[in-house]
Amino acid sequence: MHNNIKIDNTFAEAFPMKASRLIITAHNIKWAREAAKAFCGFATSVIACGCEAGVEHELRPDDTPDKRPGVSVLIFSMSSTELQKQILNRTGQCIMTTPTTSVFSGNYSDDKINLGHSLRYFGDGFQISKVLGGKRYWRIPVMDGEFLCEEFAYKSKAIGGGNFLILGDKIDHVLKAAESAVFEMNKLKNIILPFPGGIVRSGSKVGSKYKSLIASTNSEYCPALKGIVKSKLSKGVNCVLEIVIDGLEFDDISNAMKIGIKTIIKRKFPGITQISAGNYGGKLGPHLFYLKEILK
Secondary structure, three states: OEOOEEEOOOEEEEEEEEEEEEEEEOOOHHHHHHHHHHHOOOOOOOOOOOOEEEEEEEEOHHHOOOOOOEEEEEEEEOOHHHHHHHHHHHHHHHHOOOOOOEEEEOOOOOOEEEOHHHHHHHHOOOOEEEEEOOEEEEEEEEOOEEEEEEOEEEOEEEEEEEEEEEEEOOHHHHHHHHHHHHHHHOOOOOEEOOOHHHOEOOOEEEOOOOOOOOEEEOHHHOHHHEOOEOOOOOOOOOEEEEEEEEEOOHHHHHHHHHHHHHHHHHHOOOOEEEEEOOOOOOOOOOEEEEHHHHOO
């Protein structure tokens, strides 16, 4: 027990993923944010979205390649092929379309992803390139001037699916605790919280009674199903919310979980009775985040 909150003796189970970081810049921070918001749209879960993406943090002009306001985004997928597809489509449809933007790689490795190398063809033969500092950048003519795009993005190994569950008496209390945790976790680098506002209510389990579905509602944690299914919810628990974390390294996720959980413990939110985590018995994901180890 920590401040009358029970910490379950369990673990979050996470999976290997591929990730890339992009730096989006624009004439002002408003348009960098707009491009990032569009790029990260419909990217909450690989179950149906093909990728998981989110804003990592905002950047001052001194911290971007072209000395303009910017936003760093992280995007994760289960395969290199899908990651390249998602980055190319989202950059072309969401960043290039946004007024005044440019896009650069924010991480480097030996594994390249075509970025400007493929998008340049939108210039219909009028595109030109320039090599600066050993990197090639493509200048694609668009109606407000030029879209500047680095030739390649880069992918690296990453982890997706770190998580913890917040259990409490009612939505007002659980939501407030979750929002507070998300606020502190969003200050960290190398991680994203891919669900809307960083919080998910529709936690899932593998499989379904319907053969066409690969995932379905996590019935053991649904308050409405207490007494109908074998429930993991004690009497008085009427609401559960989950925070999912994707990160570049194991320690990035572990630290984010620690900060999020400790925020809830320290602030003593009313009605919060328990912290747990989602897993598959250690049978599917090789990365295990034990709650009690994290909180040591």
